[in-house]
Amino acid sequence: MSESTVPQAEMQPPTDFSPEWGGSAPRGGKTVVTRALKDGARVPLFLGQTLIKSLRDLGYNSTTSALCEHVDNSIQWGATEVRVYFRQSGKQPNQKIDILVYDNGKGMAPHVLKVAMAFGGSMVYDNRAGIGRYGMGMKAAALNTAKSVDVISWQEPNAFYSMTLDVEKIGQDRNNMIELPDPQMTDELPSDVASMFTKPMDGAKKSAEAQDLFAEDSDNLHERLGKTGTIVYLPACDRLTYSTAKTLADHAIKDMGRIYRRFIDKGVKLYINNSLVEAFDPTYWLESARHTKVEGITEKKSSLVDSWTVEVPIAEDSRTTTPVRVRIFMLPVQTWAALPRQTLRNGLHVYDTHTVSYVRNSREVDIGAEPRLKINKHHTNSWMRVEIEFNADADEAFGVAANKQGARLQQFAAKAILDHDNKRFAKTVADVRKAIREQHLKVTAEKLAGQTSEAEQHATAADSLQSVVLPAPPTDTADQQAALEANLRGLAAGLRREGETEEQAFERVKASKFLTDLKHQEYAPFYDTEFKYGKLIVRVNTAHPFYREVWQPIADLAKKSIQVSDSEDGEAVGSDVADASRKALLGLELTLFSLARAQTQMMVGNAQEQQLNQMFRTLRKSWSDVLETQFIKAE
Structure with a gap:
């Protein structure tokens, strides 16, 4: 026998094997795994006890981006009014922040609610016509923010069905197969939920008297809740981007006004801590957007320099394509460049990095610089905007993940855009930059006059x-x-x-x-x-x-x-x-x-x-x- 040969007995796995889990690992999950290893018990495809805890670390860029998953669902299911609340209680550093998202959409019947609470449970799985696709966003986003989530839905007045996902409780479950319980029905909302609708929010931009409350009191609340709707309630949030309700609300107003600008423009009312959110259009094209109300501006709209549609492959080497619309805008340099710096920076946000906006099914999924389209850093970028609009068929081409946090433009998609119509994109960008420089020269000449x-x-x-x-x-x-x-x-x-x-x-x-x-x-x-x-x-x-x-x-x-x-x-x-x-x-x-x-x-x-x-x-x-x-x- 050669030295490299291992005896048959030495190749057998050790019989005494146990998982070496960390101290904070869910006990129920450890029990299920140990049972499978020792007794040969049936092993489920998904270990619920560990999966739900792992999903907490899925990761969202910010609290706002996580909450957008809930707003997405609201809009997808026909809501015309969506309200987001950040309630803060207690003093720092021991303050507690609860979050609630309400919508007046279609609501869910009990059996639909039960499916919706399951990971992967979706009524529109892989349907690319809407915002969502996978049946994961609501649960993953909620548990990324808090250890438990309560979902309440109704399709007739005063018949509230509710379900709860609790990370700690599920983690302690010792069953091989974790099944969801049936929704519970009640004719009253829990007091901690109901109070969110009738009281002013601390830290809101508006004073308590100026806030647009959902309902004046508890008697008026049921009438305002109407026949259908859904509430997602996240108590005692422990994973937040900011530590105060005011800062969370301010950032949500800033970002959601831009992300959902198309829907707001079409009539969806979005409130953050009782403040109505105005659409913010980084291309300055929407006439309903809040930039049109900035004091001192006479020109209220950008110029649409060029617009075209390009067919982009849905995947690399695919012959199947999907239409993508490209629009390039130039801001009104001649009139805006003379405005005070504070107006440009804080009122109009001209200097924010908003060069390229990706809009998927009318909802913005990313905004910022885009070197993959060869738009290099240049002082004219502040005065130029590019909007690229596509449907969900192009998700793979634009690298849109399940949580819709950003676009990672794939090389083959970038090539399709750049090569289209004899490099129309690059030529238009060059023309816009030249026009911006010429306008700046005129403004400079006017500034230097005298x-x-x-x-x-x-x-x-x-x-x-x-x-x-x-x-x-x-x-x-x-x-x-x-x-x-x-x-x-x-x-x-x-x-x-x-x-x-x-x-x-x-x-x-x-x-x-x-x-x-x-x-x-x-x-x-x-x-x-x-x-x-x-x-x-x-x-x-x-x-x-x-x-x-x-x-x-x-x-x-x-x-x-x-x-x-x-x-x-x-x-x-x-x-x-x-x-x-x-x-x-x-x-x-x-x-x-x-x-x-x-x-x-x-x-x-x-x-x-x-x-x-x-x-x-x-x-x-x-x-x-x-x-x-x-x-x-x-x-």
């Missing part, structure tokens, strides 16, 4: 430090002051910039000792100077190749520095380049101002002023011609 440039401000501020003082026009008398104002107004008329009013041009010229004037002059030197009414004017020739090849590109990049700061995206691609370009342009302008001032101070008051002026003019022309020749040779 304002001196950075270089003009620097040169003016430093002028008092110069060793030679340039003469100033006399202003001792009222007549002299009036004459100077008239001369400056005349000068301002010739130096008026695009988008400036006459008064803005005058105020700018009046405020600065140094002025830049851009003029297109064939055969003229690159720059020329003039000292007039105490103002040193540098005229830059936009027809010169140095302006075209160097000055203008740097100036264009420098303008983006202002746009990047307006976008609040400090990490936007090109922001460092734009800032460096702004500094380079500042250096170029100050160089010309210093040359112009040096020449002017050499001439003013000099007996040979005319000869010096002619010499400097000749020098500027000769230098410009040499520079132009060098650029022509370089081209």
Whole structure:
């Protein structure tokens, strides 16, 4: 026998084997497993005692995302009113938070309720026409939030059927097969449930007097509950994203208004702690959305730049496809960019990361940046929105899981979208970004109208430090002051910039000792100077190749520095380049101002002023011609 051969006896499994479970493992489950191992008892496909505890760790991104499972069910079964409550009692750190979700949908008959409480029990299993598919969401989401869940449903007044799933109780059950009990019927709601409907909620946004209560008192409650409805009650929640009812409610209002915007727009009333939730549309297209009520905005709707439908395979290598609608929007940059920063950030939420919104069967499943569609980080992203809408047939293509927490766009689906119609998606995005930049340039020009440039401000501020003082026009008398104002107004008329009013041009010229004037002059030197009414004017020739090849590109990049700061995206691609370009342009302008001032101070008051002026003019022309020749040779 070789050394590697193991005797038959040594290959037998040990006869004395017991599970090595953790201290918090459910005892009932351990009993069932031990019985199966020792006695060969029948083993169920699912061990209920451990499965229900394991499902608590299924994981939801937030309390709101877990509660969306219940709102999904409400909407799927015809509810027109849904209410979510967060009730807090006790003081921190020993506070208790109960959660309740109510809807006025169809309700469930007792036998339907019993099926619905089973894991995998569903009336619409794998039916892709609605929001839900698997019969897991309600139970998994509830137990992810609390250790027990009570579900109460009715299909006629005052006939409430209820069932409870309790993790601890089920974990102690020693039966191999755990069966659900029959629903219990009562004509009254439990007092802790009923009180949620008639009392103001602590921590709600509105004051107690302003809250829209479901019912005024217990007498009115049964009438308001109506013929049909369902309540999901989660007492003593132990797994919450936030520790206070107010914060939980605030986040639910913010997120659910966006997630269910289509349903709210169609008339579904959604309340969070007695506050009616308004639709929030990240594309700014819905006219009923709350952004239309933000104070100070005149343009209330974005522009739909393009919309098309693309056929996307339902699975990789599948020949079966499903339609996916792509819509690309541009926000009203020209009117909104001038709004206060606080309005853009907190009122309109322009700077939230809402670039791409995935909408499945009218319900948003994900929103954010989307590098898989090659939308790279850029300061224009804040002003562009993409909405991709699909039905549940495309769940695999968009990586939508059973809990509907996000979309993980598969490569084959992304390729179908990107390749469609000769790369229409990328071309449209490029066109939108170009339009956004152009609109920002207009807004920037309007912002700068009547304002001196950075270089003009620097040169003016430093002028008092110069060793030679340039003469100033006399202003001792009222007549002299009036004459100077008239001369400056005349000068301002010739130096008026695009988008400036006459008064803005005058105020700018009046405020600065140094002025830049851009003029297109064939055969003229690159720059020329003039000292007039105490103002040193540098005229830059936009027809010169140095302006075209160097000055203008740097100036264009420098303008983006202002746009990047307006976008609040400090990490936007090109922001460092734009800032460096702004500094380079500042250096170029100050160089010309210093040359112009040096020449002017050499001439003013000099007996040979005319000869010096002619010499400097000749020098500027000769230098410009040499520079132009060098650029022509370089081209």
